[in-house]
Amino acid sequence: MAEPSLLPSRGRVGRRALLGANTARSLNWAGALLIVVVTLVALLAPVLAPHNPLQPMGIPFRQPGSNGYLLGSDTIGRDVLSRVLYGVRASWFAALAVVLIGLLFGGVIGLISGAAGGWVDNLLMRITDGFLSLPAPVLAIAVVAALGPGFVHTLIAVSIVWWPFYARIVRGEVRMLAARPHVEAAKLAGVGRFRLALRHLLPGALPAAVVTASLDIGNLILTLAGLSFLGLGQSAPAPELGADSARNLTYLLQYWWVPVMPGLAVMVLALIGNVAGDSVRNLIDGRQGAR
Amino acid sequence: MIALIGKRTAAMVVILIALAAVIFYLQKISPLDPVHAQLGGQASAGAVADRRHQLGLDKPVTAQFWQYLTNLVHGDLGTSFRTRRPVMTDLRAFLPATLELALSGLVMALVLALILAFGTTLKWRGSGIFRGVLLVGASTPTFLLGIAGILIFYQKLGWLPANGRSGISDAPAGPTGLLTVDGLFQGRLDVTVDAIKHLILPSLAIALGPAVSIGRVLRSSLVADRHSDYARTARSKGLGEFRLLRQHVLRNAVGAALSMTGLQVGLMFAGVLVVEQVFGWPGIGQYVAQSIPVADFPAIAGVTLMLGVAYIVINTAVDVLQAAADPRIKT
DSSP states (O other): OOSSSOOOOOOOOOHHHHHHHHHHHHHOOOOOOOOHHHHHHHHHHHHOOOOSSSOOOOOOOOOOTTTTTTOOOOOTTOOOHHHHHHHHHHHHHHHHHHHHHHHHHHHHHHHHHHHHEEEEEHHHHHHHHHHHOHHHHHHHHHHHHHHSHHHHHHHHHHHHHHHHHHHHHHHHHHHHTSSHHHHHHHHTOOHHHIIIIIIIIHHHHHHHHHHHHHHHHHHHHHHHHHHHHTSSOOOTTTTOHHHHHHHHHGGGTTTTHHHHHHHHHHHHHHHHHHHHHHHHHHHHHHHHHHH | HEEEHHHHHHHHHHHHHHHHHHHHHHHHHOSOHHHHHHHTTTOOOHHHHHHHHTTTTTOOOOHHHHHHHHHEEETTBBBOTOOOOOOOHHHHHHHHHHHHHHHHHHHHHHHHHHHHHHHHHOOTTTTHHHHHHHHHTTEEEEHHHHHHHHIIIISSOOOSSSSSSSSSTTTTSSSOOOOOHHHTTTTTTTHHHHHHHHHHHHHHHHHHHHHHHHHHHHHHHHHHHHHHHHHHHHTTTTHHHIIIIIIIIIHHHHHHHHHHHHHHHHHHHHHHHHHHHHTTTTSHHHHHHHHTTTTHHHHHHHHHHHHHHHHHHHHHHHHHHHHHHOTTOOO
């Protein structure tokens, strides 16, 4: 819209202009670094956890902050903080795993579909659309129920319903790139199909896929926590955020911290996922704009 | 328009069959044997063979699938391992509570999305804070929203109930099973008011996430259309910004938001299942939660099928609605 608009200009200066491009860039880097930080925390959970998450260490239902129990203790005197840290570890790696599997599997399907075109494209995209037109979280519940509850099964189930998004995005990017001059040039130069897909199409489709993936981490953490809350995760003594909250719901009105703390951890993880995802998007989009 | 409806319905039927095929396949790969689940591990080989024959499990897979489809069309979802009743009977008992919660959650999500989109587009006072609250809410797991609601509005303030659908013991049963509606039908306003009070917290917990997604899409279409030629014409004729948005821009901008709403319904179903646990809501979520630990696959498959069908039908309806709102959509 280059035309002058009659909109009242109660102008709001963009964040970028206000802060200066460099500051915005550093903020984005800081946001993206959060992914590394949380991964480190998840990796180091056994070192950071003050107590054994599975063993009762003292009196049950200690208030948060009471000596040595930063987040209190639970129904049988286990340290809530330790359980939350181990739960964070499970949640975070689960979300990353599903994103990676989705990216890999959906990416391959999307790449084949976009690069091959014709009936292959048609067939693969019909299958993808079929998956997309089913309600993913509900379908995941059925898959876990069929395989039997368990952490790995939940991961498989969510991955099965998650890849189609990536297939769609990668395929769209690849189709768009296929019309670009550099691809035509490569074709004319006699580059084989396989090489064309890997060297000339895939690199161009990656940024969009990575952006989608990073924006997805928060969603996945919430979805996985919801499934775990319904009992579709690891079985009883294993620390898991959703399940820990669900199992202790009965104590909510007397000992609120036992069910609330794991939920808060999910929230913090999801917020970090969303902030980091936004930052990654800004960084990648910014770089693409400059090109 | 009729051609479009026909096309969409045909596509819908294909997807419904695909859904049935997926569930059928899951049932096949499930390590649980329905015959043993029904007869117990001690059953004699003869009894097992008899039951296999009776259930048609000795036929070829294609014939079994056809049988399965026929049963589905007749409303036969199989028998629950746990309750030993037909899954359809069980679902019918739990459905009204869930339906009422899901509908009220959807309405709440739409209202919040509208406020969010209009507020941030027109830069209403306080819309920034409202947006911030919703954004944080959207990053919060549904169960924590429910828990927080209980702690604040039930325990601290005592404004709203935190458990079940109704606090009235002689609540009328029927005709719809939705307490808010039944209360009105039977002239029992107290029942309706009480049911609404029970609905507020769980609906809010379900609604926040979808509200942000829908509101964002609506807002970006509103902002884009606000700069269009027809909006400028209307503005130059002296129309106020709010009326311009509500009367002219909204109809043009609503398409994308509608399809987002259709997609969000899938997430809302998952939210409903979770929230029912938190609030002891006597709906399908309870049924699922009781079925998961005992691996009652027919029950869970039944719920998946029902929610899947609802999702597919809603999204088809959204497609048609979109075409009705915007006649330019032809395919």
